[in-house]
Amino acid sequence: MSALRIEDLYCQHQQQPVLSGISLTVEDNEILCLLGASGGGKTTLLRAIAGLMPVSQGTVWLRGRQVEGAGMSVPAEQRETGFIFQDYALFPHLTVAQNLAFALRPLRLSGEQQRQRIQEMLSLVALTSLAQRYPHELSGGQQQRVAIARALVCRPQLLLLDEPFSNIDAQVRWSLIREIRALLKSLNMAAVFVTHSKEEAFAFADRLALLEKGRVVQIGTPKQLYHQPASPYVAEFLGRGNLVRCDWLAAGHLASALGEIRVESDPAACPEPLLFVRPQLLAVTPGGQGAVLEQQFLGSHVRCLIDWQGEHYEAWHHEWLTEPECGVSLALRPHAPVLFSRTEWPQLHSRL
Secondary structure, eight states: OSSEEEEEEEEEEEEEEEEEEEEEEEEEEEEEEEETTTSSHHHHHHHHTOOOOOOOOEEEEETTEEEEEEEEEEEEGGOEEEEETTTTOTTTTTTTHHHHHHHOOOOOHHHEEEHHHHHHHHHHHGGGGGGOOOOGGSOHHHHHHHHHHHHHHHHEEEEEETTTTSSSSSHHHHHHHHHHHHHHHHHHOOEEESSOOOEEEHHSSSSSEEEEETEEEEEEOHHHHHHHHHSSHHHTTTTTOOOEEEEETTOOOOEEEEEEOOOOOOOOOSSSSSEOGGGGGGGEEEEEEOOOOOEEESSSSSEEOOOOOOOEEEEEEEESSSOGGGEEEEEEEEEEEEEEEEOTTTTTTTOO
16 A cells, blocks of 8 residues: 555646646655755645645545645645644744644644653653753754654655755765665555755655656656656756767668767657767776866766867766867767657756
8 A cells, every 4th residue: 555645636726726737656665756946836745745735636645644635635744744844933932842742733642651751752862861851952962852752653655845954964864865765665655755956865865756847747666767867847947967869870870970870760750859878977098089178076977078079078987187288089879779759858958
């Protein structure tokens, strides 16, 4: 049984469409990321799942139980979801333990049951020694752990997170992402989280749902979306790339400035082909007819801008080219080609 199932969901705000025909599922123990540009509908979808946003059409199911659709809408407090807001929304006048206790009030547990549940959750997020501190006495990472603990202490069916790492210092963000992901997996907890950061999405999620203007344009694993984007928007949003002009030699065979390329397509399906190539898939070799126009050291790699047969390409090299005046050669590394038509890129070409 899926933890979450959404079918043909529509939402409006001030009579303007915000979500249009959203359909997706989240399986048990799966973390799904809603990714996209600002205004794409990510937080609206999260709030609609939680029951905090009116739905104009469509259905929402939580573990086989319908909570939205067919003229009915289960109130947010009865949906058994945990929600972590971007600013954590901790009560400043309550201690860490009291913040968790407040979340348990609707369950009407005995005092002993409540203390046991709080102690168990604080132990899971490594905050037992800070139970009597107030939020202002905690670091950003510790406040985030409190928010996670408060959302999980009621043992929800689904956890919803709205940009949970945006207020965390970069130095501790990646360790916190690793810790929280491991915690959710250990609890067999399904989760949906929103972010505009592809790096956070890649590190935290099992699958991504990329939204554009209120519609899901592609769903898949981070690797699938990054290496096999279904549209120019997906390709551009998830990282930089080169557009290589190609000509058909025959069905399945293309000619380009980077050599001949075999593809699973033909002139009828893609009459004006463009090959989309990530910078790390271009191999740079010292010596050749290519001119190095620019080098930029980025720590893990060197970004190189290369003039190759009159076209400019961005490639990532493992080290600084010490003799760029001698020229370089450029070639494609083995990979599954990504092909688009030139007609798909008019508004995006200038940004790549």
